[in-house]
Amino acid sequence: MNHPVTQELANELTAGWSAVGVSRPHESAELHVLGQATYTDDIPELQGTLHAALGLSAKAHARIATLDLAPVRAMPGVVAVLTADDIPGTNDCGPIIHDDPILAQGEVLYVGQPMFIVIADTHTNARRAARKANVTYEELPAILTPQQAKAANSYVLPPMRLERGDAEAAFARAPHVARGELFVGGQEQFYLEGQIAYAIPKEGRAMLVQCSTQHPSEMQHVVAHALGLNSHHVTVECRRMGGGFGGKESQSALWAAAAAIAANYLKRPVKLRADRDDDMMVTGKRHCFWYEYEVGYDDTGRILAARVDMTLRAGFSADLSGPVATRAVCHFDNCYYLSDVDIRAGCGKTNTQSNTAFRGFGGPQGAIAIEYVIDEIARNLGKDALDVRRQNFYGIGERDETPYGQAVVDNVLPELTAQLEESSEYRARRAAIDRFNAASPVLKKGLAFTPVKFGIAFNVTHLNQAGALVHVYVDGSVLVNHGGTEMGQGVNTKVMQVVAHELGLDLRHVRIAATDTSKVANTSATAASTGADLNGKAAQDAARQIRDRLAAFAVTLHGGDVADVHFFGDAVHVNGVSVPFAELVQKAYLKRVQLWSDGFYATPGLSWDPKTMRGHPFQYYAYGAAVSEVVVDTLTGEWKLLRADALYDAGRSLNPAIDIGQVEGAFIQGMGWLTTEQLWWNDAGKLMTHAPSTYKIPAISDCPEDFRVRLFEKPNVADSIHRSKAVGEPPLLLPFSVFFAIRDAISSVGGHRVNPPLNAPATCEEILRAIDAVAAQSQSLQETNFQKSGSDPEFGKLSH
Structure with a gap:
């Protein structure tokens, strides 16, 4: 009407x-x-559906001398066992470089590498049978850490380098230089829904793959190549995932390809669902980084020169390590203008799982290094770290171009920082914490304010x-x-x-x-x-x-x-x-x-030259800042996040409720990466933290009782959708404030005169190690001062 x-x-x-x-x-x-959302494992199974499992390597690096699969075939319910020889097309699932076999052939490169596929009548029978293979190996030397990879010149890609200005001359002019090393560990994806694929043969050699994946088109290409088909033969469908975080961007390919290979071989539907332990053993994680840094600065804390060499644990194949390293290089500056820099990154080849995309995609690993250095500079100069950070922000004078040549035209950090400093009562709480620490010999509080600048776009232009x-x-x-x-x-x-x-x-x-x-x-x-x-x-x-x-x-x-x-x-x-x-x-x-x-x-206006590492790789930047307050028990290394204030720049938010939820989730996930989520491989190269019983993600008890998250309201300068800004990855950098608050609390043990050598994750053990180092160095300083001054050696002795 x-x-x-x-x-x-x-x-x-x-x-x-x-x-x-x-x-x-x-x-x-x-x-x-209501439990009615359909995930891949909830799709009703067709009649005749079979179940697959993967047979995994027990060695980090070895030649396969013998592979006896007769005991596997003899197990109850087993229908078929397939090896690389049974793949009709290409035995590869690498997203960029073809160095990632679906099934190992002749040589294994990490503990957990798939060697064969078992197809049985039930999921349980397939898993049981996969353990029964008789394999003999001729072991080869294994490289497990980024330090070992660098020493052996072992890389999956040529190392990259970004230079601007004259770092050598700038160092020569700098009144002060800070140098050191830092290790930041990786992180397990730990999605609620594990890797899974359900492959269903169709007429005319076609294949339908229902898959938990962030990249259906890549799964289509990988399956087509593995089966020797064209892309139009393969359809990939994904209604939803129970979490992805980057772990289902490229690494869902192995599972999709294996299920499709089995379904194509038997002409029956095949489901491959990874058990949690198998998932964690097989799949890659966030790249751990080892840094060697050197930064020159003046008496105000302004950075005059910076040099950093980042070595990633890439794993046994390239996967997405190249783009991850590129983004780390482009985010080393974070929020700060760096006039003269020499930034290097090497993707170390190791005999471990091939690491992959993870929320932030190298950005957090690049940015945390400069934040660590600024935290150190502030302590060296006896200044508040927030003041040193402000001193180095983009936008002071003509300082608005990144080391890779993109102008920062949308910087809202000065205004955002001022808002959060006031709303979080930063200065008053800093004074209160100083008073608390002076009167508390065992429990020490720490406070930190950290900002974020994060570029939004794929750093490979054609993907946008x-x-x-x-x-x-x-x-x-x-x-x-x-x-x-x-x-x-x-x-x-x-x-x-x-x-x-x-x-x-x-x-x-x-x-x-x-x-x-x-x-x-x-x-x-x-x-x-x-x-x-x-x-x-x-x-x-x-x-x-x-x-x-x-x-x-x-x-x-x-x-x-x-x-x-x-x-x-x-x-x-x-x-x-x-x-x-x-x-x-x-x-x-x-x-x-x-x-x-x-x-x-x-996306318009993007450009990137990987040879010169210069261009305009991002459409815009998302900004944010957070203030965290912690308390640390200096006798046990235990700690608690007491309060967190976060202010995030979502532009003109499309949906404030969802965006605030994303900021909260990213904050806790990033906090877990930097504090509790420790990946540990034994000397034989086996990942020992391969289950919820040995790997600690944050729980509800780890969340702060006082958690204040707000969105900074200002339309995006770029012509984004309704002038909104991305909110998936950038907030993961906000809990840098938790890590540096812990470091601040440890620093108070030595009267803030010593920089705590704190690596991430800052587990209780790592915190205690840093406390002991600070106490020892502080004691040494006191003894040196006593020898110089002749004063009472008991004066000012640490209560710890």
């Missing part, structure tokens, strides 16, 4: 109506709570593209399909909001379909915090085309001008008349107006 609407009322309604910029529940929240399909049905309902994947981060909810906003609909009229390579082709991974940016723009493009067609059609019915047609409140408002959206759609269908459209988006 048509309703007359005055122009004044139309303007008022348009101004007050929006489907974006408002908090909405996650589109699957109700399904999650996305496609979408939007279908409007004759009843006015809308179905959207885009190339992004949902792993709990809310990308589907945001894309639904974007489409609803364009068409003037309430969110209940819009639905998202499963990500499917037969619907949107050649998609990029849902990674690099670009999910909403890219797919939101593509879906907006598709919805806008439909809206424009409907607007033109509405004018033919009711007159007026297309520019004055408005879509809001589930209706179309044209020439003083309000037409229900569904009614106009039905009339448009009868007049053969196209009611579906494809959309596409490519």
Whole structure:
């Protein structure tokens, strides 16, 4: 039914109506709570479905002398056992360099490397059988650490280097130089849903793979190559993941390929679901980094020269280590202008799992090094670290260009820092903590303020593209399909909001379909915090085309001008008349107006030269800062996060509720990386922390009782989707403040005169080691001062 609407009322309604910029529940929240959300393992199994398991290497580096699989074949329920010789196509699942076999052939390169596939009638029978192989090995020397890799000149890629200015001359001019080493450990992905793939043969040699993956198109390519088929033979579908964090960007390929190889061989559906222990033994983690640094600075704390050599534990193959190292190099500056730098990174080849993408993708590992140095500079000069950080911010004078040549034109850090400093009561709490520590011999408190600048875009330019399909049905309902994947981060909810906003609909009229390579082709991974940016723009493009067609059609019915047609409140408002959206759609269908459209988006203005390591790799920067307060027991090394204040720059947020949730989750995950989540390999190269019983992620008791998260409200300078900013990865850097608060508490043991040699993760053992080092060095300083001054040696002796 048509309703007359005055122009004044139309303007008022348009101004007050929006489907974006408002908090909405996650589109699957109700399904999650009710247990009705369908994950890959919940898909009803077809009749005849078989189950696979992988037979894993027990050696870090060895030649396979004999591989006797007869005991495996003899186990109950076993249908087939496949080796590399049974792969009809290419035995490789490497995302960039083809150095990553699906199944080892002749040589194993880490403990846990798959050597064969067992297919049985049940999951349990397959797993039991996989343990029964008789394998003999001829062991070879193994490299396990980044330090060993560098010493042996063992790299998966040539080392990279970024230089600007004249670091040598700048060091010569610098009044002070800080130098040292730092080790920051890796991190297990620990998604709630492990790796899984379900492969179903189709007619004409085709294969459907339902897979928990962040990159359906890459899974399509890997499966096609493994089976010796073309991409159009393979369809990969992913409705949702139970977490991804980067671990399902490239490393879901092994599981998808193995399931498809087995299904193709037997012409029956095959499911491969990784047990948690197998998942952790086989898959890569966040890269651990070893740093050798040297920084020159003046009496105010301003950095004049910086040199850093970062060695990554890449693992046995390249995987995504090259791009991770590149991003680390490009984020070493974090928020600070560095005039003369020499930044090097080497991807050390080790006989361990091939490390891969992980939330932040090298950015956190690059940025923490400069934060460690600034923390040290401040202590050396007897200054508050926040003041030294401010002194080095971009935007002071003409200092606005990064070492790789991109101008920083959107810097909101000065304003954001001032807001958080005031709201967190930073100065007053710093004074209160000093008073507490002076009176407390065992428990010591620490406080730290750390900022974040994080570049948003893939640092491989061609990946910054996305496609979408939007279908409007004759009843006015809308179905959207885009190339992004949902792993709990809310990308589907945001894309639904974007489409609803364009068409003037309430969110209940819009639905998202499963990500499917037969619907949107050649998609990029849902990674690099670009999910909403890219797919939101593509879906907006598709919805806008439909809206424009409907607007033109509405004018033919009711007159007026297309520019004055408005879509809001589930209706179309044209020439003083309000037409229900569904009614106009039905009339448009009868007049053969196209009611579906494809959309596409490519991020403009990006460039990158990997040879010179210069360009404009990021569309914009996301900023943030956090203040954390901890208390440390200096007798046990135990600690507690008492309060955390975080202020994050989400631009004009598409969905504040989801964005705040992402900041909270990233903060706790990053805190776990830097404090409790320790990966440990024994001398034989076996990962010993391969289960929840031996690997500690943060629990509810580790969260601060006082946790204050706010969004900094300022539209993005770049033309992003509705001027919002990415919120997936950058907040993971906010809990740097926790690590440096712990370091601050340890430093108080020595009266803040000694820089604690604290590595990450800052486990209780690592904290105690740093406390002992500070106490010993402080005692040495006192004795030296006594010898010089002749004063009482008991004066000022540490209570610890």
